[in-house]
Amino acid sequence: MILRVENLSVSYYMEYGKIEAVKNVTFDLEKGEILSIIGESGSGKSTLAKAILRAIRYPGKIEEGSKIFFNGTDILSMKESDFKREILWKRISYVPQSSQNSLNNTMRVIDHFYDTAVSHGVNDKEEVKRTAKELLKMVRLDPDRVGKAYPFQLSGGMKQRVIIALSLLLNPELIIMDEAVSSLDVATQRYILEIIKDINKKTGVSIIFITHDISIAAFISSRIIVMYAGEIMEEGKTEEVIKNPLHPYTAGLINSVPSINSNVSQIKPIKEGYASIEGCPFNNRCEKAMEICKLSEPPIYNVNNRKVRCFLYGDNKA
Ligand SMILES: Nc1ncnc2c1ncn2[C@@H]1O[C@H](COP(=O)(O)OP(=O)(O)O)[C@@H](O)[C@H]1O
Ligand code: SF4
Ligand SMILES: [Mg+2]
Structure with missing residues (x-):
């Protein structure tokens, strides 16, 4: 290292x-x-x-x-x-x-x-x-x-x-x-x-x-x-992150880029907005946001040797 x-x-x-x-x-x-x-x-x-x-x-x-x-x-x-x-x-x-x-x-x-x-x-x-x-x-x-x-x-x-x-x-x-x-x-x-x-x-x-x-x-x-x-939302090997993004923000980034998104009809920009100061910083732009996302900030969860900061993976708490 x-x-x-x-x-x-x-x-x-x-x-x-x-x-x-x-x-x-x-x-x-x-x-x-x-x-x-x-x-x-x-x-x-x-x-x-x-x-x-x-x-x-x-x-x-x-x-x-x-x-x-x-x-x-x-x-x-x-x-x-x-x-x-x-x-x-x-x-x-x-x-x-x-x-x-x-x-x-x-x-x-x-x-x-x-x-x-x-x-x-x-x-x-x-x-x-x-x-x-x-x-x-x-x-x-x-x-x-x-x-x-x-x-x-x-x-x-x-x-x-x-x-x-x-x-x-x-x-x-x-x-x-x-x-x-x-x-x-x-x-x-x-x-x-x-x-x-x-x-x-x-x-x-x-x-x-x-x-x-x-x-x-x-x-x-x-x-x-x-x-x-200012925070890490997701971390992983490039291949895995691109093929299977875990965090909704990462998925949004991938879906908005034509060159790595093979299905052109699915290209879709992320909803505009500023980082939320309460709860998950992405909650006001996230399509998968749940009630808890507005109330508290998710920790980083370990999912198959990858890291993701999102309540969707709550059962995998590190
Ligand atoms: N010299 C500075 N003075 C005040 N705020 C700053 C300064 N540099 C960066 N910031 C603020 O810190 C945050 C992160 O900025 P920055 O590190 O430049 O982000 P990025 O490189 O990802 O665009 C932004 O809100 C930016 O406005
Ligand atoms: S914690 Fe909630 S708002 Fe934040 S990215 Fe995950 S699902 Fe979306
Ligand atoms: Mg910069």
Whole structure:
């Protein structure tokens, strides 16, 4: 196991009240695994990613009792300077949401590699250049041509591949990719997802792949965690979750996507609405809601080695 997130809660303390963006989230990540975290916008995915990167800033706060173990060490109890020096980018790197805009248009692509290396204490320019070229090749870019180019000369898909190459520069054990292909057209998405799978196979790097698109999660990952309103609703092997979703929200996500729903006549969007603050957060949108769903919040039940937070599985209480 490379990562264990335990009882992670993150809130944003706003003037008008507290937003509980991540609530009591617990999960493991195995070495070499690609795990998808999926959920609609606002479900807490980026906040979860930022917590693992220790990048939660005011008014956000990681609540007491939260633990994040990376190779057995609780990184939340490390001194921030130690975390930045020893872990960030070198062992855990990331591809942030809307990352294409994070490239500097006045700097050549290769200089982004030097910059990243230097800011993490690696100063051997020749070595960085060699590695950068290898990595650009790995993401199927021409290392010489693209290395010399400025970001504005590249397409969105090329920029995204540069960012992925950059995230690999210091040979991390874990990469957190937040909506890494979301802004791209479907053909480019597929191409980049293939590249990411390939990198995972070749290097053995573990990946947390965050997306709002369940068809992308189905394609890239071996396991899926479904989040809603900051909480885990369902977790299981990708094949099983897609073939037989247990949670009504997961079923809704699958039924609203044409590419993984073979029966086009059954495509049906989920009823619109906000997360309910009482009872099951999904109760006001759920077709299967029962009386109890409005009154109390369901715990997580274990069902055949899968986890689901829904009263429909109440007899299987863990
Ligand atoms: N910096 C912030 N300040 C205040 N609220 C925030 C901040 N970042 C996220 N939130 C809130 O936290 C919740 C989860 O957001 P986020 O983690 O970005 O979700 P996702 O990535 O799934 O779209 C949302 O209600 C969002 O408005
Ligand atoms: S607990 Fe109730 S409202 Fe929530 S998903 Fe299950 S059936 Fe629907
Ligand atoms: Mg996000």
